[in-house]
Amino acid sequence: MSYLNSPRLTFSGQFQADPSTVNNDPTHYDTVNFKPNFQDYSSAENPNGWWNPDGTGNWRFIGCKIKSVTYKDGTSTNDPKIDPIIGMSIMDTDSRTAGKIVDLDPQQQGVSELWGLIVRIVSPDGTEMMRGNYEVSPFIDLWFGRSVDMTGDGVASAIYQSVLKNIKWNKKFTNSRYLNEIREASNREISMNFTVDRYKDNNNDPQFTMGRIAGSMGPTNNKEPERFTLGRQLFPTSSTNSFAMAYVDEDLNHIMLNLGNALQFSSQDRVNDKRDLRLAINTGSATKPKYVVLGKIDYNAPNWYMMTAGVCTFPFLDKQKSLILGNPLCILSAVTTPPDVFTAKTKTTYAEAFTESIDYVRADQFVYRLDPGGRCSIRFYATRLGKSLPNVKIEVQDDTANVLGKGQDPPIGTPEIPYFSNGKKHVVTTDERGIATLSFKVTDPGNPRKYIDGQVYGLSYNLSTQNFAKDCNPNNFISIQVYSGPLKSNLAPNWKSLQPIMQQYANLYPLMSKGIFNLADIKVIDNNAEILKLVFSKDKTDPNYMPATRDLSGHKSKIILQYLQNILDNKN
Numbered sequence: 001m002s003y004l005n006s007p008r009l010t011f012s013g014q015f016q017a018d019p020s021t022v023n024n025d026p027t028h029y030d031t032v033n034f035k036p037n038f039q040d041y042s043s044a045e046n047p048n049g050w051w052n053p054d055g056t057g058n059w060r061f062i063g064c065k066i067k068s069v070t071y072k073d074g075t076s077t078n079d080p081k082i083d084p085i086i087g088m089s090i091m092d093t094d095s096r097t098a099g100k101i102v103d104l105d106p107q108q109q110g111v112s113e114l115w116g117l118i119v120r121i122v123s124p125d126g127t128e129m130m131r132g133n134y135e136v137s138p139f140i141d142l143w144f145g146r147s148v149d150m151t152g153d154g155v156a157s158a159i160y161q162s163v164l165k166n167i168k169w170n171k172k173f174t175n176s177r178y179l180n181e182i183r184e185a186s187n188r189e190i191s192m193n194f195t196v197d198r199y200k201d202n203n204n205d206p207q208f209t210m211g212r213i214a215g216s217m218g219p220t221n222n223k224e225p226e227r228f229t230l231g232r233q234l235f236p237t238s239s240t241n242s243f244a245m246a247y248v249d250e251d252l253n254h255i256m257l258n259l260g261n262a263l264q265f266s267s268q269d270r271v272n273d274k275r276d277l278r279l280a281i282n283t284g285s286a287t288k289p290k291y292v293v294l295g296k297i298d299y300n301a302p303n304w305y306m307m308t309a310g311v312c313t314f315p316f317l318d319k320q321k322s323l324i325l326g327n328p329l330c331i332l333s334a335v336t337t338p339p340d341v342f343t344a345k346t347k348t349t350y351a352e353a354f355t356e357s358i359d360y361v362r363a364d365q366f367v368y369r370l371d372p373g374g375r376c377s378i379r380f381y382a383t384r385l386g387k388s389l390p391n392v393k394i395e396v397q398d399d400t401a402n403v404l405g406k407g408q409d410p411p412i413g414t415p416e417i418p419y420f421s422n423g424k425k426h427v428v429t430t431d432e433r434g435i436a437t438l439s440f441k442v443t444d445p446g447n448p449r450k451y452i453d454g455q456v457y458g459l460s461y462n463l464s465t466q467n468f469a470k471d472c473n474p475n476n477f478i479s480i481q482v483y484s485g486p487l488k489s490n491l492a493p494n495w496k497s498l499q500p501i502m503q504q505y506a507n508l509y510p511l512m513s514k515g516i517f518n519l520a521d522i523k524v525i526d527n528n529a530e531i532l533k534l535v536f537s538k539d540k541t542d543p544n545y546m547p548a549t550r551d552l553s554g555h556k557s558k559i560i561l562q563y564l565q566n567i568l569d570n571k572n
Contacts, residue, residue, distance in 0.1 A: 002229040003161070003191040003218040004247040004256040004311065006070050007181040011090045012214035012306040013064030014207075015196055017101050019057055019112075021050035023508040023549065026106040026410060030451040031503050039510040041203055051152075051201045052209065054511050057548040058098035059114055062210060064090040066121070067307045069178040072185065074252040074315075078307065085121070085176040088129065093118040097543040099134070102550050104367055104481050105456040107412050108404055111138035111367045111479050115550060116543030119164050119192065121179075129173055132164030132190060136541060137227050138367045139196070141475050143242040146197050147265045148272050154211075157197035157242075159261050163226045164190040164217075186219030193217075193229075195260040195310070198268065212268070214260060214309040225364035225381055232329050232386045234354040235473070240264055240272075243473055244354055246279075246329055248386060253316050255279065255294065255324065257331075260310030262354070263299060269306075271299045276334040277353060279314055281327045291332060291350055292323060328356035328385065357471075359384050361394055361463050366478050371554040372444035372485040378478060380428065380436045382463065388434030392463055396438055396478075397425045399460035399468070403477040410449040412456050417482070418443055420459070427464065444485040451504075453553055454483035483553030491555070493562035495522050501556055505547055529567040536560055 022028055025047070028038050040048040066088050068078040080086040092098060099117030103109045117134035139158035146157035167190065169183050182190065194215025200207045224230055231247040244262035248255050257279055266272035277297040284290030295314045298304065316324060331354035337347045361382045368376050378396070382389040398420035400413030419440040420426070428436040445455035459478040460468040468477075491497040499520070506513035506520035517532070518524050525532065535546035536557065552560075 001186070001191070001219045001221055001224065002231075002247065003193040003216040003220075004229060004231070004258060005191075005218045005249065006074055006252065007072050007178055007185060008070045008216055008218040008311075009066050009085070009178060009182075010068050010214070010216050010307070010309040010311060011064050011066045012212075012309060013090070014062040014210050015064075015213040016058065016060045016062050016210050017196075017199065018055045018059070018209045019052060019101050019103070020055035020509050020511065021052045022510065023103070023106055024050050024109065026449075026452060028508060029106065029504060031500060031507060032451075034507045038507070049510075051203065055209070056098075056511055057100045057102070059101040059117060060092050060098050061090050061119075061213070064213065066090065067309075070313070071177060072181050074249075074254055074313075076313075083176055083178050084123075085129070085178050087124065089122045089124075091120045091122050093543070094120070094128075099543055100548045102548065104138070104369070104479055105551070106452065107408055108456050108458075108479050108481075110142050111140070113138045113367060113550075114160065114162075116541055116545070123173075127170065127173070129170045129176075129179060130167060132167040133541075134192065135162045135165055135226060137162035138479075140227075140366070141243050141261055141473070143261060145239055145242070145264060146261070149266050150198060153199045153201045156199070157195055157261050159193065159195050160215075161191070161193040161227050161229070163220055164192055182217075182219060186221070189220050189222065191218050191220035191226075191229075193258070193260070197261075198265070214306055216258075216309050216311055225362075225379075227364050227366070228362055230381060230383055230386065230388075233357045233360045233473075234262075234329065234331060235357050236262070236354055237352055241353060243475075244331070248324055250321065250325075253318065253321065255314040255316060255329075257297070257312045257314065258310060259297070259299070259312065262310070265305075269303065271305070273299065275353065276336070278332045278334050279312075280330050280332050280350075281320075281323050282330050283323055283327050289350075289352075291330070292320070293332070293334075294320075297331070325385065325387075328358050330355050356385070357473075359389065359392075359463055359465065361461065362473075362476050363461065363478060366476070368478070368480045369483070369550065370442050370480065371483050373441060374482075375439060375441050376480060377437055377439040378459075380430070380438070380461065382430045382434045382436070388432075390430055390432045390434055392430050392465075393427050394430065394436050394438075394461055395425050395427055395464050396459055396461040397423070398457060399477065400456075400458045402469070403458035403460055403474075404456065404479075410452065412449075413458070414448050414455065415445055417457055417480075442480070442482045445482050447484050447487060453551065453556070454481060456481050481551075483555070485553075485555050491559045493559050493566055495563070497559055498525070498563050501560065509547075525564075526567050529564045529571075533561060533564040533568065536564065
């Protein structure tokens with residue numbers, strides 16, 4: 001069960017992502033050579049602190065409205081007279097502290113996570129219908145070919161998927177059939193998936209730091225992955241498309257196809273495509289296909305994307321079920337030749353725009369932040385045509401240079417993770433549920449990047465019958481940040497040890513150092529020891545946790561908290 005199952009809602013609107021970009025440049029971590037202009041906005045002549053040096057780190061929903069609902073029986077409506085949830089808002093927190101968008105590392109900015117995000121359904125009069133905690137999750141399927149009419153980061157898109165936990169319902173409100181059904185079907189957790197794109201990174205734009213968002217919510221359970229859906233995975237055949245997926249609901253005889261991050265756009269409302277796209281089954285082979293068309297994809301309907309979030313439903317007949325379950329899906333580009341003066345007949349030919357990866361493997365959690373001695377446990381799910389694939393082997397290897405980029409400065413992936421040293425592959429075998437887990441401890445990488453804590457790595461993985469570079473989604477790799485432990489010159493809980501750490505944060509986050517706390521000033525630190533101890537000791541999932549970037553090692557955190565406690569003890 002996931003956001004594609006019924007009962008399901010779709011929503012769309014805008015989002016705001018307000019990261020500080022001073023820390024986007026690895027050289028800015030070098031406090032010895034840090035320059036004041038690194039905190040200025042970029043210009044044509046100088047990159048300075050990139051495009052948003054004064055960023056708060058906040059991430060918010062802006063003007064997001066529920067557009068439609070699909071009920072448990074598969075029927076749908078977008079009429080608020082039928083279901084008053086239509087037109088209600090998807091909102092974040094109602095307190096001052098927003099969720100935070102956080103990069104894993106300055107040299108791995110392709111899996112930005114959302115931390116401390118609250119998701120709420122709110123009626124027009126401000127009544128809260130539902131509230132839940134968005135489980136920390138990175139984006140995936142980052143695609144820099146999404147919007148051909150945009151520039152900068154505006155050309156890109158990505159997908160977030162996670163679950164809402166610790167849900168609180170407004171049980172007094174019973175006028176919405178959808179809310180009653182989703183509460184009954186998935187009382188404790190809800191699956192949520194959304195695509196973000198068309199981001200404005202020009203600080204002269206009136207919608208600076210804002211972008212477009214569209215997504216879905218549906219029932220889930222704790223037996224399936226949280227960050228992706230066990231379904232049918234569709235790979236694009238050209239760079240003008242990105243990955244799509246489908247889910248077969250065998251009870252309703254429906255296929256739900258998610259094209260939310262699969263099609264290009266040439267404007268806010270227009271898909272950059274004129275093809276006649278159709279969902280089909282290939283009952284033949286790859287070399288000799290035989291297609292059974294299930295229906296057209298009406299992506300050119302008015303306001304199609306913002307109304308549907310790219311999710312299309314295709315009913316099928318009972319007699320088609322075995323064909324669908326036993327053969328790969330595909331999306332076809334159909335070309336129909338018009339009749340000429342000699343005949344009234346037409347001829348339709350097909351080319352595959354998307355083809356299903358019959359055998360597929362993906363890790364649920366794919367971003368890890370670890371201290372030396374920490375355990376990395378990676379859970380993989382293998383499927384064949386969307387069903388669990390037991391007793392198959394999954395190969396995992398250190399592939400940092402390829403998946404994170406070669407020739408980075410300072411060097412990444414050095415030293416190697418001992419578990420994968422000398423190019424060693426590790427193989428795990430799926431159980432009867434198609435699940436396999438690789439678990440290993442990480443050791444202290446030392447301080448190979450000097451002014452950047454720890455080291456960052458990338459692991460690729462694939463079924464033993466596949467090659468990662470040729471057969472897999474290139475976004476499906478594991479990113480690991482291993483922090484440094486105590487160095488030879490061990491830190492002590494005194495200002496001499498703390499000053500370099502605090503100076504780095506003061507440099508990288510000017511909004512904090514200029515407007516709230518100058519973390520490089522011992523007097524500021526000592527005078528505010530109590531509140532600083534509070535925020536540095538919060539759980540990392542708390543939106544008030546400090547530092548907002550979640551990049552503080554356990555060792556350094558311990559030293560900071562001990563220093564602050566010593567200040568408080570001396571005051572008493």
